Amino acid sequence: MIPPAALFYSAALAGKTDAIKRVIDSGFDVNKPNAEGRTALMLAAFNGHSDVIALLLTHKADSALTDRMGRTALMFAATGTNRSAVELLLTHKADVNAVDGGERWTPLMFAAAEGHAGIVAALLAAGADPAMKDTDGDTARDFALQRGHTDLAALLAPSK
Numbered sequence: 001m002i003p004p005a006a007l008f009y010s011a012a013l014a015g016k017t018d019a020i021k022r023v024i025d026s027g028f029d030v031n032k033p034n035a036e037g038r039t040a041l042m043l044a045a046f047n048g049h050s051d052v053i054a055l056l057l058t059h060k061a062d063s064a065l066t067d068r069m070g071r072t073a074l075m076f077a078a079t080g081t082n083r084s085a086v087e088l089l090l091t092h093k094a095d096v097n098a099v100d101g102g103e104r105w106t107p108l109m110f111a112a113a114e115g116h117a118g119i120v121a122a123l124l125a126a127g128a129d130p131a132m133k134d135t136d137g138d139t140a141r142d143f144a145l146q147r148g149h150t151d152l153a154a155l156l157a158p159s160k
Contacts, residue, residue, distance in 0.1 A: 004028050012040035012056070015049035020056070030061045037068035045073040045089065048082025053089065063094040070101020078107035083118045086111075090126045097129050104134045112140035112156060115149040120156065130156045 004023050011019035020040070024030060033039050041061040044052035053073075057063070063073050074094040077085045086107075090096060099106055108128040111119040120140070124130065130140050138146075141156035 008040055009034045009043055012043040012052055013047060015044065015047060015052050017051050017055055020052055024059050030056055030059045031065060039065055041073045042067060042076050045077035045085055046080065048077065048080040048085040050082060050084045050088055053085055057092050063089050063092055066101070072098050074098065074107045075100060075110050078111040078119055078123065079114050081116055083122050086119050086122050096123055096126045097132060106132050108140040109134060109143055112149065112152055113143040113147055115147060115152060117152050117155065120152055131158065
């Protein structure tokens with residue numbers, strides 16, 4: 001038999017809502033981190049599983065928790081292409097300007113580096129600050145430019 005914790009984390013990563021429900025119904029703490037310090041919400045967000053994210057949030061998953069690198073579920077979601085996953089976290093008060101514990105990246109920086117215009121637009125609409133800088137002094141616009149996302153860099157250009 002698979003231990004509930006292992007089932008919970010693998011189901012979150014794979015987007016299996018039925019398995020998530022079963023483990024939650026058994027009394028498992030939805031905010032309990034795995035060995036890497038990641039919660040099921042972070043794992044579901046990484047793969048953009050909106051249905052799992054919604055289920056976890058209705059069972060009091062905390063979007064403010066961070067993994068060992070200081071990354072939030074919103075940061076994980078921002079690396080992907082599922083805008084609804086990002087918007088779902090934002091509607092549940094995820095911090096749009098949170099910074100990770102390493103290079104001090106924000107969700108906007110993660111999205112800009114990946115070249116995801118829809119995610120960038122959603123983050124900006126939610127109040128993401130494009131002027132924030134990481135430990136090297138780079139902004140989300142800098143990351144977009146460095147990776148050849150010129151259209152995205154224009155969206156992130158400072159207003160005059």
